[in-house]
Amino acid sequence: MSKEPVAVVGIGQTKHVAARHDVSLAGLVREAAARALEDAELTWADIDAVVIGKAPDFFEGVMMPELYLADALGAVGKPMLRVHTAGSVGGSTALVAANLVAARVHGTVLTLAFEKQSESNAMWGLSLPVPFQQPLLAGAGGFFAPHVRAYMRRTGAPDTVGSLVAYKDRRNALKNPYAHLHEHDITLEKVQASPMLWDPIRYSETCPSSDGACAMILTDRAGAARAPHPPAWMHGGAMRSEPTLFAGKDFVSPQAGKDCAADVYRQAGITDPRRQIDAVEMYVPFSWYEPMWLENLGFAEEGEGWKLTEAGVTELDGDLPVNPSGGVLSTNPIGASGMIRFAEAALQVRGRAGEHQVPGARRALGHAYGGGAQFFAMWLVGSQPPTS
Amino acid sequence: MPRTSRHARELAVVAFAQSDHRRRTDELSEVELVMPVLHEVLAATGLKAGEIGFTCSGSSDYLAGRAFSFTMTLDGVGAWPPISESHVEMDGAWALYEAWVKIQTGEADTALVYAYGKSSPGPVRDVLTRQLDPYYLAPLWPDSVALAALQAQALIDAGDTDEPALAAIGARSRAAAGTNPHAQLRGTLPQGDYQVRPLRTGDCPPIGDGAAAVILAAGDTARRLCGRPAWITGIDHRIEAHGLGLRDLTDSPSTRIAAEHAGVFEQPVDTAELHAPFSSQEVVLRKALGLGDTVAVNPSGGTLAANPIMAAGLIRIGEAAARIHRGESDRAVAHATSGPCLQQNLVAVLEGDPR
Numbered sequence: 001m002s003k004e005p006v007a008v009v010g011i012g013q014t015k016h017v018a019a020r021h022d023v024s025l026a027g028l029v030r031e032a033a034a035r036a037l038e039d040a041e042l043t044w045a046d047i048d049a050v051v052i053g054k055a056p057d058f059f060e061g062v063m064m065p066e067l068y069l070a071d072a073l074g075a076v077g078k079p080m081l082r083v084h085t086a087g088s089v090g091g092s093t094a095l096v097a098a099n100l101v102a103a104r105v106h107g108t109v110l111t112l113a114f115e116k117q118s119e120s121n122a123m124w125g126l127s128l129p130v131p132f133q134q135p136l137l138a139g140a141g142g143f144f145a146p147h148v149r150a151y152m153r154r155t156g157a158p159d160t161v162g163s164l165v166a167y168k169d170r171r172n173a174l175k176n177p178y179a180h181l182h183e184h185d186i187t188l189e190k191v192q193a194s195p196m197l198w199d200p201i202r203y204s205e206t207c208p209s210s211d212g213a214c215a216m217i218l219t220d221r222a223g224a225a226r227a228p229h230p231p232a233w234m235h236g237g238a239m240r241s242e243p244t245l246f247a248g249k250d251f252v253s254p255q256a257g258k259d260c261a262a263d264v265y266r267q268a269g270i271t272d273p274r275r276q277i278d279a280v281e282m283y284v285p286f287s288w289y290e291p292m293w294l295e296n297l298g299f300a301e302e303g304e305g306w307k308l309t310e311a312g313v314t315e316l317d318g319d320l321p322v323n324p325s326g327g328v329l330s331t332n333p334i335g336a337s338g339m340i341r342f343a344e345a346a347l348q349v350r351g352r353a354g355e356h357q358v359p360g361a362r363r364a365l366g367h368a369y370g371g372g373a374q375f376f377a378m379w380l381v382g383s384q385p386p387t388s
Numbered sequence: 389m390p391r392t393s394r395h396a397r398e399l400a401v402v403a404f405a406q407s408d409h410r411r412r413t414d415e416l417s418e419v420e421l422v423m424p425v426l427h428e429v430l431a432a433t434g435l436k437a438g439e440i441g442f443t444c445s446g447s448s449d450y451l452a453g454r455a456f457s458f459t460m461t462l463d464g465v466g467a468w469p470p471i472s473e474s475h476v477e478m479d480g481a482w483a484l485y486e487a488w489v490k491i492q493t494g495e496a497d498t499a500l501v502y503a504y505g506k507s508s509p510g511p512v513r514d515v516l517t518r519q520l521d522p523y524y525l526a527p528l529w530p531d532s533v534a535l536a537a538l539q540a541q542a543l544i545d546a547g548d549t550d551e552p553a554l555a556a557i558g559a560r561s562r563a564a565a566g567t568n569p570h571a572q573l574r575g576t577l578p579q580g581d582y583q584v585r586p587l588r589t590g591d592c593p594p595i596g597d598g599a600a601a602v603i604l605a606a607g608d609t610a611r612r613l614c615g616r617p618a619w620i621t622g623i624d625h626r627i628e629a630h631g632l633g634l635r636d637l638t639d640s641p642s643t644r645i646a647a648e649h650a651g652v653f654e655q656p657v658d659t660a661e662l663h664a665p666f667s668s669q670e671v672v673l674r675k676a677l678g679l680g681d682t683v684a685v686n687p688s689g690g691t692l693a694a695n696p697i698m699a700a701g702l703i704r705i706g707e708a709a710a711r712i713h714r715g716e717s718d719r720a721v722a723h724a725t726s727g728p729c730l731q732q733n734l735v736a737v738l739e740g741d742p743r
Contacts, residue, residue, distance in 0.1 A: 003493050024523060056455035057477065062526070063450040063518040064477060067727040070627045071634075077645065080627040080732065081486065084449075084477035086456050092474055096486055103492035104396065125455055241443075241473035243463045256470035263472075371459045375473075 003102040005385050007224035007231035008346040010040025010217030016180035016331045019118035020211040026072035029114050032213035040217040041228045044074035048106035053083040053093030053113040054335030060119040087370025090338025091377030095237045097218050107220050114213035115333035122209050145198035147251040148288040157306035163191040165287035166205045172316050173326025175355035180210040180331040205287035212333035214340045232346035235386050236267030237379035244372040257296040260376040268380040273298045278361040279321050279348045281341040283368045285328045324356040338368025349383040399491050400610040400617030402603050403432040404706035409572040409598035409694035412508040419464040422504050425601040433603050433613045437466050441496025443473040444487045446480035446503040447698050480702030481724030481734050487604055497606045504599035505698035512595050537584035539637040539729045540668035546638045549671045551586055555579045557667035558590035558692055565689025572596045572694040591667040598696030600703045618709035618738040622650030625734035637729055643676040646735040652721050659684045659711055659720035661704035665691045705736055712740040
């Protein structure tokens with residue numbers, strides 16, 4: 001049975017900032033959705049279904065906010081689904097929406113993910129009470145720092161690599177008008193001099209807390225033919241999950257991440273990701289995850305990811321640009337962060353990424369992960385429709 | 389062959405399991421609540437978790453009282469090696485919908501769907517107020533029973549029902565649950581005092597903990613795994629405006645639209661499993677679905693006999709399917725709801741092969 005090809009014809013983001021005191025939750029999501037509709041030159045009436053995602057409801061204190069947001073997203077009378085797969089949710093949400101089109105259940109779907117982190121304190125929202133976890137394990141950084149240390153020990157990576165990633169992503173963010181952090185005076189020395197938070201992770205190597213939303217319009221072949229701007233075509237998409245904690249889990253390079261990437265590459269006919277993929281939007285909330293995921297996603301041999309970063313391969317003008325948008329390190333409305341990766345990958349192959357455009361990008365990977373490095377969602381998009 | 393399949397792939401519920409639903413399960417973690425039903429559905433089909441094409445669950449962090457609660461519960465699946473998996477922060481009926489879509493793409497032939505909820509740890513009437521518009525409504529803490537009472541009064545004012553008729557719905561449901569070993573409330577129970585007028589205790593669901601699981605399979609796989617598969621010949625869901633003042637509470641247009649898309653009205657149904665936590669909501673749903681007196685409504689006892697929030701909708705699909713498996717139904721409608729006063733509704737049609 002052949003699937004319907006899925007095209008991204010509209011993308012909208014809010015300008016991500018620390019606190020959007022000027023809008024309600026409904027106002028925030030509607031802003032992104034309206035921009036996506038504008039990009040696609042469609043109206044609310046053209047949308048058949050809405051798929052929405054966000055990270056835990058505790059972040060804004062609203063249980064199942066899709067109920068309250070139905071009106072703001074033009075969903076009244078339509079199907080509305082709410083996905084929640086922890087930090088990978090933005091990616092998973094896009095994939096659930098894409099499946100609706102691929103299965104020919106709906107022709108045109110609005111998918112949106114958001115977080116208004118200023119409504120609460122995300123770090124403590126993620127710090128589960130004892131006895132669910134050990135004391136002094138504050139926030140996501142506390143969870144991930146030991147795994148970064150394990151990566152450094154395993155690969156012999158010099159301790160300068162993390163700061164190179166942060167310096168690169170923050171400079172890339174200066175070219176992205178929607179990015180949260182615009183640090184015009186950023187220098188490598190400033191990154192390296194920033195306070196140590198969770199050894200070896202420094203303040204400037206961590207993601208900010210953002211308010212923001214990201215929306216996409218996904219449609220079928222007929223919808224793509226009517227689109228006013230070049231669409232991005234989905235060539236592969238997959239989700240994989242593994243348990244949080246178990247003996248034998250490789251926190252440095254989880255099997256679920258490897259399997260997810262392999263499934264996407266198989267669908268997309270990718271045999272040499274390093275050569276065949278032109279840009280990567282990777283979920284890097286702490287700088288060291290760039291070299292770690294380069295290996296997990298098959299762009300480098302095990303133990304070699306940091307060498308690509310150190311050699312400048314992942315710079316915007318490098319051979320394999322990673323996070324030309326500035327990435328999660330520059331913008332992190334948690335529930336939306338995965339969808340922003342997917343959307344930025346689509347912008348690249350549509351040739352609509354503006355100042356942070358990778359020239360001639362034809363194939364791009366969007367990547368998201370969540371939980372204790374256990375949930376993965378990825379898609380590969382191209383400038384041309386899939387051939388099979 | 390199913391008679392009226394509306395989508396590319398034939399797809400059926402081939403196994404269903406649920407826990408005994410109880411007022412409290414202090415001695416059980418959520419993983420311990422879920423694992424027995426997972427083992428039961430897998431054993432019924434002979435499948436192992438690693439052989440399932442797609443897994444999807446439904447639950448709520450707010451019931452669990454902590455963020456990312458489902459990440460721990462996933463461990464109950466024994467999810468190694470890594471699996472293709474997703475989660476909706478909705479009733480498990482919507483997890484089943486996501487799994488149905490996944491199978492329709494052709495990327496999976498089987499799916500494991502599960503859902504669970506423990507209402508006992510907190511005051512669930514207060515917890516559910518957090519579902520409401522956070523700026524205008526939630527600060528007033530109007531609880532779920534009070535909102536349902538508004539709907540019940542609107543129905544009485546419209547002449548659609550009266551208090552004795554509502555009492556009869558509660559009595560019929562709990563009598564039907566007499567043959568359901570999983571139900572929380574069974575048999576002859578007093579209608580009780582007013583909770584919020586016009587709703588009495590007998591018009592309201594019990595508060596309870598529970599879990600449920602379903603296995604879906606496509607085409608010949610379904611025929612191999614189940615003697616009489618419950619084919620899902622149509623499924624759809626729709627949402628309405630959130631504000632109660634924007635809706636006619638005596639009607640459920642979203643249920644009707646979903647039913648049209650699912651094909652409910654094309655042929656008669658013999659069974660209806662309705663997710664109506666309040667007796668008055670059954671009145672609304674019967675009207676929206678056009679159910680006559682010959683239809684067996686909630687033969688399981690329905691949500692008035694057991695209401696494990698987040699699993700109760702999935703259980704309606706499971707109960708309808710189980711009746712088809714047993715040969716007690718040939719064409720059933722299953723319904724799930726979410727949000728205050730039936731804001732969001734899912735409708736599925738399940739059919740057995742002709743006998």
